[in-house]
Amino acid sequence: MTTTANLIAVLKEELKAARITYAGLARKLGLAESSVKRMFAKGDMPLSRIDEICGAIKIDFAELAQRVADTQPLLSELTLAQEKAVVGDKKLLLVAICVLSQWTLEQITTSYRLDEAEAIKYLAQLDRIGIIELRPLNRYRLKLAKTFNWRPHGPVMNFFRENALQDYFSGGFDRDDEALVLVHGSIGKSLAPAFVERLQRVAQDFAQQHQTDQKLPMQHREGYTLLLAMRSWEFGAFTLLRR
Incomplete structure (x- = not known):
């Protein structure tokens, strides 16, 4: 399901929860009921219209956006190709571990020898890989489920077995x-x-x-x-x- 489709689905759920029919919404927006039905069927509406709908169902746009984000499927495991990409660059692996801990860009650059431009580059790579959704102002949403685990015999766990276990237990x-x-x-x-x-x-x-x-x-x-x-x-x- 696309983000647009998720947005429409969430709006429909909110209308239902508010007990507002298409006819009732049409009256609040000053539109014909047929126009409202067509708008939802095509999933084509400007941001100004979405704001009006949010006003009608008494939620703000930020809350709506969060509910849409919550509908996105979260990953409980990466593919082999995704893990290979992460472990192929140690700095990228470092930033990946940091985002798993929900660190901000400032925390990453303050704690490690990465300047802001370099850290942003790695955040963009994690976005392309599918681990995060990079947002304005270099904020991000983690696209991994709470049950996420590295693949038991995948590239990342093998890397830690070979390079980190002895250091940890020493x-x-x-x-x-x-x-x-x-x-x-x-x-x-x-x-x-x-x-x-x-x-x-x-x-x-x-x-x-x-x-x-x-x-x-x-x-x-x-x-x-x-x-x-x-x-x-x-x-x-x-x-x-x-x-």
Whole structure:
């Protein structure tokens, strides 16, 4: 569905919610009912007319635009080609991670050695790839669902396996705000999915707290990386000792 079609669909829903018929809208706009029907059927109306309709159903244009944006399908996973494009340039991957964290352009350029023009270039690339929708004043809308994950064996996860895992686990995890927990045990197979679901909820809680704390000053925030995992696994050296 195109953006225009989504706009018309949202307007129709709002008219229905406001209990305004095409005839009633026509009276408010000073038009013939047939003209209103034709306008909605063709999906052809100027912004001034959309403003008039918003006035009739008592919502402002910004609210309407947000509702249209909310109807756009969000991605829970990128294609292989999209991930290859992201991981092909380390600066682009950096900006992609930043937008996943909902960083502003100013936060990106303040925190990393990227000037504004360079950062905007990478935001434009992410727009072309389909990760964000770049908007005026270099703001953007993330086009990824809350359930988004990198492909398990895709280019991005492979990159982090090869380049980041050793660096991550080499840390001491000995501060009060750090933890490394390793637990091994045998449980009923039917219970494993429930533990995975709990881990996913923790990850969602962490992501939600990140969103909430964006309003805090930078000096009151600290960057953390939460890594959760659970799989059926045995250390290879132990497997070799099995009978």
